[in-house]
Amino acid sequence: MSQGAVLHLLCAFGFFHQCQTSLVQSQQLVLAALGDNTYLTCWLMDSKDVVQVTWQKIIAGGTTDLASYNKHFGQKVNTGFQGRVEIKSAGLQNSSIVIRNVTHQDKGCYRCLFNTYPDGAFTGRSCLQLYELHGPFLHVTESHSAEELVVSCSATGPPVPTVTLTVPHHNSTSVTNTNGTVTVTTTAVLSRLHDNSHRVGCAARVLSGRQIDVYEMIPEVRLSPPDDVPLITGLVVGVICVVVAVIAFCHKRKHQNSVSQRDLEENKRDTNEPRTPLMNPEVRQQFTSPKSERINLPTTPPNKRDTNEPRTPLTNPELRQRFTSPKSERINQPKHPERLKKNLFARQQNPED
Known part of the structure; x- marks a missing residue:
């Protein structure tokens, strides 16, 4: 067996992977935020007869298989990674996996293997680095x-x-x-x-x-007033309040004085003008009876009136004349008008007398 054939056989069994890595391109460094989903991708640059693509995580002392895609059996996710790892690009010339909700345990380096026949395995490498933002x-x-x-x-x-x-x-x-x-x-x-x-x-x-x-x-910004503005504002408000209070007090005092002055004038007018006593029945009858009857009504001399009886001012001219005429004229007035009236009536019945 030639030396080239031996090297090819060693590479096919996983030894000396560096001799095949130049045919695989991959993301050397992948950044992912803690808790996000991240993708790892590898591409086989030459067209080969790929039988299976396998994804592994490099750990201390070796590797562990995550998932694989076989030409005849399809996709398979190993126990312990199901639900979190999935092959998204189910192809044989390029392959991608997604790691969901990445944690600190997912940090590290991963390897993709394109197993071909009869050329052996071609590998790529990607390292996942987590960050927190x-x-x-x-x-x-x-x-x-x-x-x-x-x-x-x-x-x-x-x-x-x-x-x-x-x-x-x-x-x-x-x-x-x-x-x-x-x-x-x-x-x-x-x-x-x-x-x-x-x-x-x-x-x-x-x-x-x-x-x-x-x-x-950026919100609307208003310049703050100087430090002495609140003090000045307070003083102005205080002065205004005092002025308003003084005006209100003066107005109230003026109103009270006007009311007192009006009451005083009314009281003074009431004391100066003659009071009208209540009318007795005879006087009331004079004002309510016809004029012809009022003329013949007897009058009571002023000197015989009850001094305690209220006096009623007379508004009729004839009655006023009776009270304003001299006493001698008032004495000659008939004292018994009813008797005189009967005599006049008798004379009218007997004209011969």
Whole structure:
């Protein structure tokens, strides 16, 4: 047997894999976030008669089979990896597997084997590296200066994340935490003289991993008033309250004085004007009886009236004249009008008398 045939046989049985790796292309380094799904892929560059493709994980002291795809029997996932590992690209010239919900135990290197006949096995290698990315967290706060805003964005990994802002002139700082993670914070100072609809963005990623972007609208900023403005405002409000109270008090006092003055004038007018006593039945009869009867009604002399009886002012001119005429004229008036009336009636019945 020739030397070339021996080398080919050794490669077919898995020895000296380096002599066949040049025919297989694979991702040398694959980054995956903790808890995500990740893909591993290998391509066989030459067209070969592939019988089976096998995926293995390299562990200390050897390898362990994850899954395989056979030309005649199809796909098979080994016990312990079912539900988490699956062959997605079920082909013989290229193959891909997916590892779901990756954990720290999935970190390491993997190998793909293209078993051909009669050329033997062709291998590829991919290493899975996990990263943790917490964030990014974007914040917009007010600065100590009344004319500035501070924009900050932070993210935590391992490995060390890259954090960038969409605004210029930003600075980054990193802090290593006690659990081994690294927090990177990027800050920038913005002027308040900006469009209120301005949007600030932050991007964070780890190595060549997936980039995560967050955005935030800068709120409308109003300049804070000087320190003495609240004091001045309080004084102005206090003065206004005092003025209003004084005006209300003066108005109330003026109203009370006007009411008292009006009552005083009414009382004074009542004492000056003559009071009208209640009318007795005879006087009331004079005002309610016909004029012809009122003329002949007897009157009671003023000196014989009851001094305690209320006096009623007379509005009839004739009656007023009786009280205002001299006493001598009032004495000559008939004292017995009823008797006189009967005599006049008798004379009318007997004209001869």
